[in-house]
Amino acid sequence: MHNKTLLHNYSYRFIYLMMLISGIVSSNVNAQTSSCNQNKQDSLFMSLAPTPPMGWNSWNKFGCNVSEKLILEMADAMVSSGMKQSGYQYIVIDDCWQTGRDEQGNIIADTLHFPHGIKYLADEIHKRGLKLGIYSCAGSLTCQGRPGSRGYQFQDARQYAQWGIDYLKYDWCSNEGQKAEAAYKTMSDALKACGRPIVFSICEWGENQAWKWGKGIGHLWRVTPDIRDCYQCKFDWGGLGVLNIIDVMADLYPYAGPGHWNDAEMLEIGNGGMSHDEYVTHFSMWAMLAAPLMAGNDLRSMDQETKEILTNKEVIDIDQDKLGEQARRFIDMGDHQIWAKPLSNGEIAVCFLNRSDREWNLNYDWKKHTMYFATDINIYKKEYMIRDLWQHKTIGTTNHSTIHVIPGHGVLMVKLSPKH
Ligand code: GLA
Numbered sequence: 205m206h207n208k209t210l211l212h213n214y215s216y217r218f219i220y221l222m223m224l225i226s227g228i229v230s231s232n233v234n235a236q237t238s239s240c241n242q243n244k245q246d247s248l249f250m251s252l253a254p255t256p257p258m259g260w261n262s263w264n265k266f267g268c269n270v271s272e273k274l275i276l277e278m279a280d281a282m283v284s285s286g287m288k289q290s291g292y293q294y295i296v297i298d299d300c301w302q303t304g305r306d307e308q309g310n311i312i313a314d315t316l317h318f319p320h321g322i323k324y325l326a327d328e329i330h331k332r333g334l335k336l337g338i339y340s341c342a343g344s345l346t347c348q349g350r351p352g353s354r355g356y357q358f359q360d361a362r363q364y365a366q367w368g369i370d371y372l373k374y375d376w377c378s379n380e381g382q383k384a385e386a387a388y389k390t391m392s393d394a395l396k397a398c399g400r401p402i403v404f405s406i407c408e409w410g411e412n413q414a415w416k417w418g419k420g421i422g423h424l425w426r427v428t429p430d431i432r433d434c435y436q437c438k439f440d441w442g443g444l445g446v447l448n449i450i451d452v453m454a455d456l457y458p459y460a461g462p463g464h465w466n467d468a469e470m471l472e473i474g475n476g477g478m479s480h481d482e483y484v485t486h487f488s489m490w491a492m493l494a495a496p497l498m499a500g501n502d503l504r505s506m507d508q509e510t511k512e513i514l515t516n517k518e519v520i521d522i523d524q525d526k527l528g529e530q531a532r533r534f535i536d537m538g539d540h541q542i543w544a545k546p547l548s549n550g551e552i553a554v555c556f557l558n559r560s561d562r563e564w565n566l567n568y569d570w571k572k573h574t575m576y577f578a579t580d581i582n583i584y585k586k587e588y589m590i591r592d593l594w595q596h597k598t599i600g601t602t603n604h605s606t607i608h609v610i611p612g613h614g615v616l617m618v619k620l621s622p623k624h
Contacts, residue, residue, distance in 0.1 A: 211389045211572075218462070223442060229547075239256065244398075245396040245397070246396065246420065248401060248441055249392075249395070249396050249401070249404075249420075250463045251419065251463065252401050252402075252403050252423060252463070253321060253403055253423035253424065253462075253463055253464075253465065254462045254463060254526065254528075255462070255523075255524040255525075255528065256424070256465045256494055256495055256496045256497060256523055256524065257294055257371070257403055257405075257423065257465075257496045257497075257498070258291050258292045258293060258294070258496065258497045258498070258520075258523075259292050259293055259294025259295060259296055259335075259337065259371070259497075259499070259523075259599055260278055260282060260287075260292065260294070260295055260296065260299055260498060260499045260500070260503060261296040261297065261337070261373070261470045261498045261499075261500055262274070262275070262278075262298045263298035263299065263470065263500065264431070264433070264470050264471075264472060264475060264500025264501070265475060265501055265502050266502075267299075267300075268299060268300035268348055269300075270297050270298065270299075270300050270301055270317065271317035271321060271326075272317065272318045272320060272325055273331050273361065275295060275297055275325060275329075276325070276328055276329075277504055278295055278502075278503050279295050279328070279329050279332050279382075279615075280332070280335050281503035281506075282295065282332075282334060282503055283332055283333070283334070285503055285506060285511055285514075285515070286511070286515050287499070287503065287514060288332075288333065288334065288392065289515075290514070290515040290517055290520055291497075291517075291520055291524060292497070292499065292514075293333075293334055293335050294334070294335050294336075294337045294370065294371045294374060294403070295329055295334055295335070295336055295337065295584075296336075296337030296338070296339065296498065297336075297337065297338055297339060297376070297490040298339045299339050299346050299347055300314070300346075300348050300349045300350060301313055301314060301317070301318060301322070301338065301339070301349060301350075301470030302314065302340075302346075302350045302351055303350065303351075304351060304485065305351055305356070309356055309359055310358055310359065310363060311340075311351060311356070311359075311363055311391045311463070315467060321436075322336075322367045322369070322504040323337070323366070323367045323369075326367050326368035326369060326370075327368065329403060329406045329527065330368065331469055334558060335370035335371060336363060336368065336369055336371070336404075337369065337370060337371030337372065337373060338367075338369050338371070338372060338373075339372070339373045339374075339375065339379055340352060340353045340360060340373075340374055340375070341353060341374065341375040341376065341378065342354060342355075342374055342375065342376055342379055342382065342384075342387040342388065342408075343375075343376065343377050343378030343380060343382075344378050344380065345377065345378040346375060346377060346378075346446060347375055347377035350377060351516055352375075352377070353391065354378075354382075354387075355376070356379070357390050357393075357394040358394040358398075359390045360394070361391070361397070361398040361402070362394075362398050362399075363392035364395075364398065364400070364402060365398040365399050365400035365402070368400070369400070369402060369539075370400075370401070370403065371402060371403040371405065371511065372391075372395065372402055372403070372404055372405065373405040373407055373421075374388065374391055374404065374405065374406060374407060374478040375407045375408075376407060376408040376409060376411065384408050384411070384412035384414065385412065385417045385421070386406070388404075388406050388414070388418070388421050388422060389421050391404070392404055392420075392421040392422060394521045395425050401561050403423050403424075404421070404422040404423055404614060405422060405423065405425075405426075405467065405496075406418050406421065406422035406424065406425035406426065406467075407416055407425075407426045407467075408425070408426065408469070409426050409429045409430075409442070410425075410426060410427040410428050410429075410452065410538065410618060411426060414426070414427075415427065415456050415459035415466055416459070418459075418464065419459070419463075419464040422464075423463060423465065424464070424465040424466075424467040424496050425465075425466065425467055426467045426469065427449075427452050427453060427456060427466050427467060427468065428444050428448075428449050428452050428468075428469060429442030429443060429444055429571075430442060430443055430444070430469065431443070431445075431446075431449060431469035431470060431472060431500075432444060432445055432472075432476055432477070433472040433475045433476070433477025433478060434446070434477050434478065435447060435478055435479075435482045435613055436448060436515040436559075444469075445484045446472075446478070446482065446489070446547065447559060449468050449469055450468075450489050450493070450557075453466060453468050453493050453495070453530070454532075454533050454541075456530070457529070457530040457531070457532050460493075460494050460528065460530040461528045461529075462526070462528040463528075465495065465496055465528075466493070466494075466495065466530065467495065467496050468490055468493055468496075469485050469494035469495075470498040471486065471487070471490065471497065471498060471499050471500050471503060471514075472486065472498075472500055472501070473486055473487055473499065473510055473513050473514055474499070474502070474506055474507075474510035474513075474514070475500065475501050475585060479613065480509055481540065481612070481613050481614035482610045482613045482614075483509075483510070483513055484513060484594060484614060484615060485557065485613060485614060485615050487513050487514070487516070487519060487534065488519060488555055488593075488594075489531075489543070489555065489557065489615070490523065490524075491519045491520065491522045491523035491553075491617075492522065492530075492531035492543050492545050492553060492617070493530050493531055494523060494528060494530045494531070494545070496527065497520070497523055497524070499514055516593070516594070518591075518593040518596065518619070519593050519594070519617065522545065522547070522553045522593070522617075525545075525547045525553075526548050526550055527548040527597050529545055529546050529547075530545070531544060531545035531553070532544060532545075533574070534622040535573060538559075539558065539559045539560035539564075540556070540557070540558060540559070540564055541554070541556075541557045541559065541562070542554065542556055542557070542568075542573075543555045543557060545546070547619070548623075550622055551619055551620060551622070552588075552617070552619070552620045553593075553617070553618070553619050553620075554617075554619075554620060555615050555616070555617045555618075556568070556608075556610055556615060556616040556617075557615050558610040558611070558612060558613065558614055558615065559613070560612055560613075561612040561613065562612050563609050563610065563611055563612060565607070565609055566606065566607065566608045566610055566616065567605055567606075567607050568605055568606045568607075569605045570583050570602035570603075570605070570606070571583060571584060571602075583602050586602075586622050586623070587601050587602055587603050587622075587623040588601060588602040588620035588621060588622055588623060589601055589620070589621045589622075589623050590602065590606060590619075590620055591618060591619045591620075591621065592616065592617070593617045593619055594615075594617060599618070601623060602620060
């Protein structure tokens with residue numbers, strides 16, 4: 205019996221040895237180790253954007269006119285304006301920083317406009333306590349005809365990591381009929397393997413419904429064509445105004461959450477195309493929608509009104525709430541809408557959106573409508589304090605109707621906190 209067991213053990217070891225030599229066992233071990241690494245990489249990646257990313261992007265205001273000088277001045281302005289202190293951290297160079305590839309296929313930055321190279325820029329940005337983002341495209345060419353990353357995804361990701369890049373916006377021009385999910389997954393895999401945490405911003409304009417597959421591949425995904433600096437407008441070639449984007453976002457709340465966000469597009473606040481009330485609406489609704497807050501104006505020359513909008517900490521806190529819920533439109537009366545966003549610690553943000561040109565004489569009885577989706581909010585049983593997040597003051601409690609005149613195209617944005 206004993207001998208039989210020994211024999212059995214020896215034959216087992218022999219088979220194991222043969223398997224080792226032939227590579228069957230070792231490849232299994234490798235596969236286990238790499239799937240372990242894969243899990244680690246995935247969970248690190250997933251943790252990179254627990255709240256919607258905040259920063260500044262060059263495109264809306266400067267288009268192709270990007271340079272080292274501009275980017276550094278913008279970083280300085282982000283610090284001196286108080287934006288950094290309000291939570292903004294990414295400075296993103298959009299299209300046109302790249303001019304070609306060298307013989308080894310390495311991407312080359314425009315040496316005229318970025319004389320010290322991208323690594324220098326990243327170091328300078330990091331010295332200011334900020335992070336640097338860059339732009340590329342899943343196609344062979346970017347939207348401005350610069351070299352894209354198709355066929356170079358891993359090489360580019362390694363290069364970004366060497367430079368010290370923290371954020372990649374990845375566009376969808378010249379995509380040459382690729383499958384979007386696969387194309388974005390390739391770059392996502394490359395970023396996960398590049399050895400540096402890099403936030404991944406998917407920019408396929410909602411054409412392939414990235415919200416359905418983007419979680420785990422990227423941290424944010426555009427849901428529309430490009431924003432235009434207008435309140436309500438729609439261009440044949442794809443530009444959309446603020447209200448038009450809000451309407452697309454309305455149904456997408458199930459897809460947002462910590463680590464993965466519906467990207468309502470970069471902000472136009474301060475670019476001059478809308479009124480003050482419209483810009484307040486733009487910022488309020490982006491915060492309600494838990495959208496990334498990427499300023500798109502010239503931070504060096506902001507007027508006081510623009511600065512006050514972009515640095516309204518009470519509104520930013522709604523956007524950045526750690527529960528990561530996107531607001532729902534729970535009452536839609538056409539021109540007049542009421543949006544609500546449950547917050548952590550039993551609070552709730554409510555935004556009365558006046559889409560019409562005329563004033564809305566609001567007289568709102570809190571007991572009349574149930575916020576049916578927010579189970580722990582009970583306006584019948586509890587009394588809530590109501591804080592106006594633009595006037596920065598308490599304006600009553602939910603035991604009394606709220607009476608307020610909301611300007612045309614404006615909002616009343618409040619936070620309800622249980623009264624103790
Ligand atoms: C596309 C994107 C924009 C911008 C430009 C740059 O239109 O949607 O946000 O990045 O390309 O060319």
